[in-house]
Amino acid sequence: MSQDAAHGNHDARYIKIWGILVVLLAISVAGPMLEIQVITLITAFGIAIVKALMVCAYFMHLNVEKRYIWYMLIISVAFMGIFYFGSAPDVMQGSGTQWKDCVLDKSCVPTNDMAKDSVNYGILR
Numbered sequence: 001m002s003q004d005a006a007h008g009n010h011d012a013r014y015i016k017i018w019g020i021l022v023v024l025l026a027i028s029v030a031g032p033m034l035e036i037q038v039i040t041l042i043t044a045f046g047i048a049i050v051k052a053l054m055v056c057a058y059f060m061h062l063n064v065e066k067r068y069i070w071y072m073l074i075i076s077v078a079f080m081g082i083f084y085f086g087s088a089p090d091v092m093q094g095s096g097t098q099w100k101d102c103v104l105d106k107s108c109v110p111t112n113d114m115a116k117d118s119v120n121y122g123i124l125r
Contacts, residue, residue: 017058024051 024047031043057063062070 014058017054021051021054 028044028047031047032040034040056073062073
């Protein structure tokens, strides 16, 4: 087999993967049109994960790397999830002694120096 024939076959595989990614994009865009929240979430996040794995495997060439590269990737994503879900309840909490919503309430007084500086420099107002 010549070098050009092997290269052409390689390009055809990339075009096939691209086509699959476009179809998955169309499904993830069409999902919200059903107006069923559970199906929308499942299709959006499920398809996003599948597309990310396909991009990692084929366009970043992880499918030809050693298996431990995948393990490192999975462990990194797991740690990211642990850190996110560990801090999200505190960060997304809408109440507390230090909580002031100065973005929506223009008459509020910020309770910490960073918020005061943000108001003074026009970031929050």
